[in-house]
Amino acid sequence: MHVFDTIAAVRSFLLSERRQGRSIGLVPTMGALHEGHLSLMRRARAECDAVVASVFVNPTQFGPGEDFARYPRDLERDARLAASAGVHAIFAPSMPEMYPEGCATFVDQGGEAIGRLEGQFRPGHFRGVLTVCLKLFNIVAPDRAYFGRKDYQQALLVRRMVRDLGLPLEIVLCETVREPDGLAMSSRNQYLDPAARRQAVCISRGLARARAALAQGERSAPRLADLIRSELEAAGPCSIDYVAVADPETLAPVETVERRAVALAALRIGGTRLIDNCPLEP
Amino acid sequence: MHVFDTIAAVRSFLLSERRQGRSIGLVPTMGALHEGHLSLMRRARAECDAVVASVFVNPTQFGPGEDFARYPRDLERDARLAASAGVHAIFAPSMPEMYPEGCATFVDQGGEAIGRLEGQFRPGHFRGVLTVCLKLFNIVAPDRAYFGRKDYQQALLVRRMVRDLGLPLEIVLCETVREPDGLAMSSRNQYLDPAARRQAVCISRGLARARAALAQGERSAPRLADLIRSELEAAGPCSIDYVAVADPETLAPVETVERRAVALAALRIGGTRLIDNCPLEP
Numbered sequence: 290m291h292v293f294d295t296i297a298a299v300r301s302f303l304l305s306e307r308r309q310g311r312s313i314g315l316v317p318t319m320g321a322l323h324e325g326h327l328s329l330m331r332r333a334r335a336e337c338d339a340v341v342a343s344v345f346v347n348p349t350q351f352g353p354g355e356d357f358a359r360y361p362r363d364l365e366r367d368a369r370l371a372a373s374a375g376v377h378a379i380f381a382p383s384m385p386e387m388y389p390e391g392c393a394t395f396v397d398q399g400g401e402a403i404g405r406l407e408g409q410f411r412p413g414h415f416r417g418v419l420t421v422c423l424k425l426f427n428i429v430a431p432d433r434a435y436f437g438r439k440d441y442q443q444a445l446l447v448r449r450m451v452r453d454l455g456l457p458l459e460i461v462l463c464e465t466v467r468e469p470d471g472l473a474m475s476s477r478n479q480y481l482d483p484a485a486r487r488q489a490v491c492i493s494r495g496l497a498r499a500r501a502a503l504a505q506g507e508r509s510a511p512r513l514a515d516l517i518r519s520e521l522e523a524a525g526p527c528s529i530d531y532v533a534v535a536d537p538e539t540l541a542p543v544e545t546v547e548r549r550a551v552a553l554a555a556l557r558i559g560g561t562r563l564i565d566n567c568p569l570e571p
Numbered sequence: 572m573h574v575f576d577t578i579a580a581v582r583s584f585l586l587s588e589r590r591q592g593r594s595i596g597l598v599p600t601m602g603a604l605h606e607g608h609l610s611l612m613r614r615a616r617a618e619c620d621a622v623v624a625s626v627f628v629n630p631t632q633f634g635p636g637e638d639f640a641r642y643p644r645d646l647e648r649d650a651r652l653a654a655s656a657g658v659h660a661i662f663a664p665s666m667p668e669m670y671p672e673g674c675a676t677f678v679d680q681g682g683e684a685i686g687r688l689e690g691q692f693r694p695g696h697f698r699g700v701l702t703v704c705l706k707l708f709n710i711v712a713p714d715r716a717y718f719g720r721k722d723y724q725q726a727l728l729v730r731r732m733v734r735d736l737g738l739p740l741e742i743v744l745c746e747t748v749r750e751p752d753g754l755a756m757s758s759r760n761q762y763l764d765p766a767a768r769r770q771a772v773c774i775s776r777g778l779a780r781a782r783a784a785l786a787q788g789e790r791s792a793p794r795l796a797d798l799i800r801s802e803l804e805a806a807g808p809c810s811i812d813y814v815a816v817a818d819p820e821t822l823a824p825v826e827t828v829e830r831r832a833v834a835l836a837a838l839r840i841g842g843t844r845l846i847d848n849c850p851l852e853p
Contacts, residue, residue, distance in 0.1 A: 296737055393682035394701070394735035400675035419676070420736075427737045453676035454702075455578055455709045 291378040292368055296428050299341065299380045303429060306377075311338035315431035317422060320344040320381075321361040321476035322370045325466040329435040330374035332463055341429050342371045344381040349388070349395075350417030361476060380429065387424060395420045396454075398446060405540040406553055407442050407564070410530045415446055422447050423454070431458050439465040439473045441551060441566045442540060465565070467493060473565045480561040488525045489563055492554050495520030496567040499534075499552050503569050508545045510534035513552065513569070521556055530555035530562070534569065546571050573660040574650055578710050581623065581662045585711060593620035597713035599704060602626040602663075603643040603758035604652045607748040611717040612656035614745055623711050624653045626663040631670070631677070632699030643758060662711065669706060677702045678736075680728060687822040688835055689724050689846070692812045697728055704729050705736070713740050721747040721755045723833060723848045724822060747847070749775060755847045762843040770807040771845055774836050777802030778849040781816075781834050785851050790827045792816035795834065795851070803838055812837035812844070816851065828853050 293299040303313060314337030316329045326342075333340045344367050351357035368379055397403075397416045408415055426434065436444040448460040466474045471493035472486075481489055495517035502516055511534075518532045532554045536543055543550050546569050553566040575581040585595060596619030598611045608624075615622045626649050633639035650661055679685075679698045690697055708716065718726040730742040748756045753775035754768075763771055777799035784798055793816075800814045814836045818825055825832050828851050835848040 300739070389734070391682065391731075392735045393685075394678060394680045394732045396676060396678045396736075398676045400673065403675075424737045427739065430739070449673075450676045452671065453674045454678075455706045457582070457709065457712075 290368065290372040290376060292364075293378060293380050294382055295386055296382065299378065299428065302378055303339070303341070306339040307430075312433075313337060313429060313431045314340045315425065315429045315434040316340065316342040316376070317425050317434065317436075318342055318344055318367075319346045319360065319476065320364065320367045321479070322367045323466075323474045323476060323478075325437050325439065325474035327370060327374045328466050329437060329463050330371060330376050332461065333433065333435050334375035336461070337431075337433060339378070340376045341378045341380055341431070342376045343425050343429070344371075344379055345387060345421070345425075347387075347417060347421040348384070349420060350414050352411055352413060355411075356477070356480075361479060380425075387421065396423050396450065398449065398453075400449070400539075402442065402449070402538070402540045403446055405442075405535070406531055406533060407555065410555065415443070418443055419446060419450050423450065423456075426451075426456055426458060433459045433461050435461045435463055437465060438462055439475065439565060441553060445538070445540070471497065473563075475563065477561055477563065481558065484525075485558045485561065488527070488558055489561075491520050491524030491527075492556065492563060492565040494524075495532075495554065496552055496565060500567060500569065503546060503571060508547065508571065510543045510546055510550070513546065517552060517554055521554065525558070528557045530557065537568070572650065572654040572658060574646075575660060575662050576664055577668055578664065581660065581710065584660055585621070585623070588621040589712075594715075595619060595711060595713045596622045597707065597711045597716040598622065598624040598658070599707050599716065599718075600624055600626055600649075601628045601642065601758065602646065602649045603761070604649045605748075605756045605758060605760075607719050607721065607756035609652060609656040610748050611719060611745050612653060612658050614743065615715065615717050616657035618743070619713075619715060621659045622657065623660045623662055623713070624658045625707050625711070626653075626661055627669060627703070627707075629669075629699060629703040630666070631702060632696050634693055634695060637693070638759070638762075643761060662707075669703065678705050678732065680731065680735075682731070682821075684724065684731070684820070684822045685728055687724075687817070688813055688815060689837065692837065697725070700725055701728060701732050705732065705738075708733075708738055708740060715741045715743050717743045717745055719747060720744055721757065721847060723835060727820070727822070753779065755845075757845065759843055759845065763840065766807075767840045767843065770809070770840055771843075773802050773806030773809075774838065774845060774847040776806075777814075777836060778834055778847060782849060782851065785828060785853060790829065790853065792825045792828055792832070795828065799834060799836055803836065807840070810839045812839065819850070 314333030499513040550569040555564040596615030781795040832851040837846040
């Protein structure tokens with residue numbers, strides 16, 4: 290497996306792949322790889338001839354006071370794991386490679402989906418996400434890029450960007466990979482101490498409880514949200530950013546779940562912010 | 572020459588060009604072609620194997636009260652002229668092809684250059700320009716895109732976007748083409764009645780006067796700007812948006828012209844807004 294740290298180097302590798310008629314898959318990551326990332330890489334490997342995983346802790350998607358500085362970084366371990374998942378090349382650029390001196394161009398979105406949920410609690414976050422994704426798409430020019438469903442709103446907005454800007458690639462959304470107890474895999478889970486780790490299962494348990502109630506005929510979105518909220522609150526001290534039952538495209542809150550919706554939650558346990566979501570199919 | 576009105580059609584044409592190893596040149600236009608556009612097309616033809624000219628009156632770069640509705644449109648004439656300049660394909664998309672229902676993604680820039688001059692008098696203009704250029708770059712994937720120096724600030728910001736976003740193309744800046752009396756060619760010149768047309772030469776005359784003064788040793792930027800301004804005011808009633816002697820990269824005003832600078836002016840004669848600029852090389 291190759292590890293490239295410059296745009297020129299990864300482009301030169303990809304040019305030669307393209308010349309051989311090989312399709313390219315991209316898995317954008319911030320490193321600290323876990324089974325969720327690896328499942329994206331395996332899927333990319335199954336669907337594309339050459340797979341590039343990017344490893345870049347993107348400063349522009351962190352707000353002030355967020356965990357940019359302490360975000361876990363271990364490129365050697367990431368490279369080992371990515372190689373085991375069949376990745377052909379890692380692109381791990383330096384900061385000035387991605388944001389050269391004087392770099393000032395960004396991509397952003399209007400529309401209602403971007404300002405809701407994560408957008409409300411992390412202002413500017415998605416501008417950073419969209420901008421770095423666009424750069425990666427421009428650098429790698431993949432046929433397909435793989436995103437995890439855990440970051441549902443992110444995938445929704447990236448897919449919209451791809452459509453709006455006429456980018457010639459497909460965004461592939463992959464199922465959330467979970468720990469045996471249901472906790473969605475996240476690089477941030479390693480911030481959790483044992484007690485917080487036990488508590489953290491409340492999110493997936495709350496989502497599962499909402500799904501079960503839906504299956505038993507509950508259609509009221511506020512009552513489904515209350516079920517999730519009560520699981521979060523019962524599990525221990527935490528600060529809930531939001532619990533929402535929302536339209537899967539606009540992320541506007543729905544009143545009743547008469548067609549496909551999505552339940553989403555974000556909370557902080559100690560200093561760690563966790564998010565999760567699940568589809569609601571009536 | 573081909574005329575395509577869908578993204579799929581122009582992509583399919585370009586895919587076949589690329590497969591033959593042919594390089595692609597793009598000349599983005601809003602139609603109403605004149606000799607300035609044709610010079611870009613000829614240059615593109617000289618430097619690239621296949622040349623695409625886009626013809627799209629981009630609504631997002633017009634402000635309220637500007638001339639979007641009356642902007643001249645004549646695709647048949649444009650196609651004839653483009654063919655005569657050796658263009659291989661025209662891409663003339665419909666509005667929903669470029670801005671599909673719900674389209675909400677845009678690109679914008681921080682930094683000081685975007686808010687000055689045109690940015691000050693046409694708020695949102697460059698967001699529209701950058702967004703449509705990015706879409707065209709994504710659709711056509713050119714090796715080179717050709718811009719006229721008359722829209723100096725536009726070319727500067729587009730070039731910066733290309734660098735900032737890691738777009739794999741080169742922005743080629745081409746000299747302004749002028750009428751025999753010096754007026755910079757512009758699609759908007761056709762709005763001018765004969766008297767306004769005669770008056771309009773004041774801009775290029777003012778710029779020429781500043782260059783002449785510079786050649787004779789004048790280094791004071793305010794005095795050079797005053798020379799331009801006095802030509803504009805002497806020619807007849809007009810409304811001056813700005814006259815600037817500026818840094819060629821940041822567009823910040825300079826005090827003295829000790830190294831390369833640029834002189835820029837924008838004014839309105841009757842209802843017609845005209846811009847022009849020239850390099851100042853001490």
